[in-house]
Amino acid sequence: MMIYLDNSASTIPEEEVLRTFAQANRTYYANPASLHQAGNKAEQLLESARKQIATLLGDSESTVIFTSGGTEANNLAIIGYAKSLKHRGNHIITTVIEHDSIRNACLHLKTEGFEIDFLSVNEAGEVSPEELKEKIRKDTILVSIMHVNNEIGTIQPIEACSKVIREHSRALFHSDCVQSLGKLELPYPEWVDAVTLSAHKIHGLKGTGCLLTKKFNEPEAISFGGGQERGIRSGTANAPGSAAFAKAIRLIIERKxxxxxxxxxxxxxxxxxxxxxxxxxSPIEGAPHIFAVAFKGITGEVAVNYFQEQGIMVSTSSACSSKTNKVSPVIQAIRVPDDYRRGVIRISFGNMNTDQEIDTITRVIKEFIEIIKKGMKQHDME
Ligand SMILES: Cc1ncc(COP(=O)(O)O)c(C=O)c1O
Known part of the structure; x- marks a missing residue:
C-alpha cells in the first residue's frame, strides 16, 4: 500500500462525499434552471447547498458563487472585482507568494492597464502590514492576500492587514483560503470581504469550489452565457457537486x-x-498540515522519486510547478540558499493519514539523508 502525503495538491475523497454525489446525481439529475418538477428539485438541492455552506462558514447572509474550483474563484475575484470597482481606481495589491491563479490573473490585469503592487515576504514567507501601509492608496480598489501558503504553509497576518486596509482605503479585501479551510478558522466574515474555497483540498471532489462574499459585494461576471449564479457565473449549475461540496465542508469541520x-x-x-x-x-508557526524541506545539492525530483520507491507519495514544492523544473517564486521569495533551492519537497497531511505512516516517512527521510551524505563523501574522494 502506498502512503499518500500530498494532500495539499489534492485529497482522497471521503466515502460519504462520494455517496452524496452519486445519490444526488441519480435523484437530482435535471437542470436546476428548468421549469419542470425535476428542475425545481435540482434547484432546491443547489440552494440548500448554498445556504449550508454560507451558514457553516459563519454568515448565513453571504453570497456563495459556485465555480469549478479555486482557480476559477480566484480569477473571478481578481478580474471580476477589478471590473466592478474600476470606477474607484485601478490600483491592486497582492503578494509575491500567491498561487498562480492569483498571480497570473493580476498579470493579465496589468496588460489591461491596472497597476499591480506585489508585497514582498520575509524568510518565513510572511508579508508585513507596514509594507502594506506604505503601498496602499486612496485609489487601491482590491487587496488579495492568501491565508495559508500552499508550498510552505505560512499563515499570513490577515487581521493586521485588514486593519491597515480599513483604516487607509475603501479597498475590498480578498483572501485565497483554499489551504486554510478545515485547518484554521477562516478570516471571513470578520476580517476579509471575500474568500476562495476549493472542495478537493478537503476530501471533497475535484471540479467544485466557490467564491464566498458578503452580500452587495459581488464581482462582475468574467464569462458569459445563460446568466446562472445571479449572472456572475454562467453555465449549468452543478447541483450534485455543490451538495457534495457542502457535505465535505461539514465533514472537515467535524473531523478536522x-x-x-x-x-x-x-x-x-x-x-x-x-x-x-x-x-x-516551513515556518515553525505555519499551518499544521504542510511541512516543506530542501535537501542540499540534489533536485526535488530525485527526492520525490526516492520516496516513491519507498512507497511514499510527496511532491516537489507545489504540484503546479513540479513539472516545469523551475524554482518556484515562493522558494525564491523566502531566500532559500542556492544549493538547496532545487531540492525542495513538500509533505502534506490529510485526514486519512496515520501515526504509522508518519513513523515510516520519518525513517525514510533519515535514510535518504544518509544516502546523500554517502554520495557527497564519495564525490569528495573522487
Ligand atoms: C492556495 C491555492 N489556491 C488555489 C488553488 C487552486 O485550486 P483548484 O485546484 O481547485 O483550482 C490551489 C490548488 O493548488 C491552492 O493551493
Missing part, C-alpha cells in the same frame, strides 16, 4: 485532525532540524 497534524509536523521537524544537508522551509 489538527492535533494529529501538529504532532506529525513537529515529529518531522525534530527528525531533520539538526542536519546540515536539510533546510526547513
Amino acid at each position: 485532525n489538527i492535533s494529529a497534524y501538529r504532532r506529525w509536523n513537529t515529529r518531522l521537524r525534530k527528525a531533520v532540524e539538526d542536519e546540515n544537508l536539510v533546510r526547513i522551509c
